[in-house]
Amino acid sequence: MSDTTPLLDVSGLTKHFPIKGGFPIRRTIGAVQAVDGLDFQVGQGESLGLVGESGCGKSTTGRLITRLLEPTAGKISYRGQDITHADRKKLAPVRSEIQMIFQDPYASLNPRHTVGKIISAPMEINGIDPAGGREKRVRELLETVGLNPEHYNRFPHEFSGGQRQRIGVARALALEPKLIVADEPVSALDVSIQAQVVNLLQELQRELDIAFVFIAHDLAVVRHFSQRVAVMYLGRIVEIADRADLYGGPRHPYTKALLSAVPEPSADDAAPAVERIRLTGDVPSPVNPPSGCRFRTRCWKATEICSTQAPPLVRIEGNREGHLTACHHPEEPATATVPAARKAL
Template sequence: MKEDTILPAPRPSAADGAQEPLLVVEKLVKHFPVKGGFPIRRTVGQVQAVDGLDLTVHVGESFGLVGESGCGKSTTGRLISRLMDPTSGTISYRGKDISHATRRELAPIRSEIQMIFQDPYSSLNPRQTVGKIISNPMEINGIDPAGGREKRVRELLEIVGLNPEHYNRFPHEFSGGQRQRIGVARALALEPKLIVADEPVSALDVSIQAQVVNLLQKVQKELGIAFLFIAHDLAVVRHFSQRVAVMYLGKIIEVGDRDSIYNRPRHPYTHALLSAVPEVGLEDGTGHRERIRLAGDVPSPISPPSGCRFRTRCWKAQEKCATDEPPLIQISGNRADHLTACHFPEDPTIEARDEDIVLDPALAALEETPEP
């Protein structure tokens, strides 16, 4: 029996008539030094938070990034928004390398890449009014919209489903969901082309999650903004994202379109993640997918395993997995845009049903609820 044919990962090309990608990240690395020793402190190790990451986000696309806590998702978002400097690798935005751009070089594009932070409580200045929080980016960038900044802020509040009269209120007067809407309004103030949403709904109640996700979808459709949507809730990611990347211990191990990843996952880790999602019919015993329970803990990013980083918890691991790191490539049986980093991928004929991956009942009930 012939082995699977390994094909090189496709690269988008403007010559093919396709639109140039908005964001291209190649071999991105971020290591944090670990200090030790006394009385002279020196570097004794490196936390490999992000280690050789590649991803592409197209204009107007919603791209989901999922994985366990501590896998490097939030660090990736902060690197892309240039809140952190990468150790190595390239971040290209609209064809320009911004990996190590200076503050002055970044100034023209700061307004085009905005971020929605995970915690709606600590991400807003408690000493400033809502009007000041949202208008600050415009003031810093010297933007004077027609009718004045106050008028624009009130328009943004209305867009995100808040009362324009909230302009003079302080953050402590709002609920968690309302605070996250303020964060969305602040991100929209500069009319960005790309928004990095770092777990924007993880700190919210389920019913409020649905409202915020619907709001982000509405904003994306009406304004054509691209999203890098970072989350660990697989149901929310499927509801929002068009393409999905699965991250493990600083590396992307599988990436593809939403349906391909959820219905035909090839990497064992992706299978394990999806097996943890609630199944339809579980209560009456008709659920058919077996829950995969991974053995052991996630290895330390200070000293990750050799070869495949998932091999210490993988039921398919063999000797080759310990010596050779699997490249992120297209494997036969996959679509051209479905890439997997695994020497022994899962059988592509085992296909999950669409209805197996379901939203939380409260989220599902509100997913089509129109914004107020």
């Protein structure tokens, strides 16, 4: 792989879940457009955050990347190799390099297996025998994620939620992956534990040079962890940029609305209050999304063109290289971060 080739390259990624109906013959009568044409890249050792409201397709995207789901259309390239529709034999060498950390630490661990069995399972499945044996490797991984190596023979029910998620992290590290998809890894944990797990993942990323696709709805957590951030709405990416550019100068109205809801503590009593943008209406159904721009039904800047033409995800005037926005009427860069310019709907 050359220096210019991204570790992960996703182009036009689409996943539609068919809706069956009719009697007596069950036929396809529609489709849930969970993911609809995503384009993004992840470099070696880079962390990309995926944010958006519940139901926007973040978790489905993560499962498509790891090939736990079969894409309807599009292309997934890993280290220059097309793995979009690769069979089990072709995926075998890639499986060990792409791992996943699941959202619920209570459901993702087998309650009948010991911690040692859970973490060593990936090595057994892939026929890997590390130097010193699997048990030694598991104990090393437990220590790496901040757990006691003596916990090797314990069962999941003997651990707290934060400790269980650390076990899940150790399992993901067992095969020395190059890419980890973390699907809301801290959303099921207490706030007091979230920072510990996020800091652990950040430390592992730096030390082991692992790339992350970090899926979350908490913008504060994503800002802390991710180098680049992609904002999703109803199955599509509406804005993607470097962390500083996106948080400092959002250009898409939806991104701006999301950021306006993030509490910003300030020691300066004289600082102007940030007015929150309150979006009207509910998120449209992915079964029948709006024509043109999918955000137009809730956008205060929508015009006729928004209903007839879907805005492409491109670099617009005033954006830095790599800052892409899908909007016909983007926010002005000079006023995007001024609290007084925010409008409550």
